[in-house]
Amino acid sequence: MKKITVENLVQKFSLKVLAGEDQLQKEITQSRAHRPGLEFVGYFDFFPTERVQILGKKEITYLHKLSKEERKIRIGNIVHYHPPCFIVTAGEDGLTYLKHHCEEQKIPLLVTKQPEITSDFITKLDAYLVKELAPEIAVHGVCVNVSGIGILIRGNSGVGKSETAHTLIRRGHRLVADDIVVLKKLSPQTILGTHDEKTREFLALRSIGLLNVVRLYGRKAFQDETRITLEINLTKWEKDALYNDLDQEVRYTDYMGVKIPTMDIQLVPGRDVAGLIEAAANNWYLKQQGYNAAEEFMSRIEAELSNADKQ
Structure with missing residues (x-):
């Protein structure tokens, strides 16, 4: 504190x-x-x-x-x-x-x-x-704001968290913190993600070095803090480990007693990880508004089967 x-x-x-x-x-x-x-x-x-x-x-x-x-x-x-x-x-x-x-x-x-x-x-x-005065902890990762949704990107060192954040910044989203993410518990339901001042506006890319995203891409590329609503873990590719279920079961990570929805994205050359994070963020937002794509899909299937039975 x-x-x-x-x-x-x-x-x-x-x-x-x-x-x-x-x-x-x-x-x-x-x-x-x-x-x-x-x-x-x-x-x-x-x-x-x-x-x-x-x-x-x-x-x-x-x-x-x-x-x-x-x-x-x-x-x-x-x-x-x-x-x-x-x-x-x-x-x-x-x-x-x-x-x-x-x-x-x-x-x-x-x-x-x-x-x-x-x-x-x-x-x-x-x-x-x-x-x-909020209770706080520091975690290794990257924090970004994607279309107004705060996302904590986690994963082992060298897995590509900062590179993914850079792609998201190029697509118009915002960096909050790189490497060290400070998490503050503002309420029993709210975790705020921010930087530790020393790393403010900086993004470290392997083979490139340290970048100041504001100097490179303007003020719109950075914001001081964001409410964390989703955690995404970047993991190495494992054969036959991907799930094709229509709707993934929600998992959570606990930070100081606050549960954050969590999902994994496996990495493989050619996979658009930044695009998948954008999709995850937008899909999460739609679910908060009461829309579920899997439910709509199943309702269409049920309607089609019902019509077939009538014929």
Whole structure:
């Protein structure tokens, strides 16, 4: 898991530091922000103290209307729990009292450079934290986005994963990661595939060397991340090992508790592997829309047999 600090939030969202500049190395461990509403009126039974606390126009207006003594009590009750930081989205006017409390308790007080709609800011912040704090593993393979479908290509070293990715890029699809693919678990159903920064935009081809796909083919050849929806294993050719069943039984590979549909493609000279991956991706998409080619084919056969029986 990547380490996230308050300073990372300051840099990511261009926040202004009003207090606690020497406390920006505080770690953030929770992937959701919190708006303290009930806490300001004294209810703390479910107060998520380890979350980033967001103060919007509603909260700041409420605090402004309190008497000096009452405000001191309300804010004091919250800062007593030492959350990682406060972020104000309603501008910095009139925050002297809040700044004083944060300085006293050594809590960073941050403010957006321009007033923002609080719910919109929380959405952006949560999305960032969920990605950055997600459990992750690194696997050997290639990650591509084929017609909007994220595919993880696996196989033994030298089997042709990168060469296949290069063909897909030439056909208008996008590289996400080559060699090392970082998988992040965003939810019990979602695995995100991305690169490890060092290999960003690079594709390594044997006999050719290292390529920068963006320099060669333009921005459309690369994207930073994609949801993994299908895994394809490239395997060596085995005689009599191919199946001609109308509809292949779905197999799955488990990554951090998330099951990804998996299929094998055997390699042999002259076989259009990139074309087969395109077909697999498009066929998977059609199945998600409720269409199954094998079922339609069988229904035609059954209809023909039924008509023959009537004649």
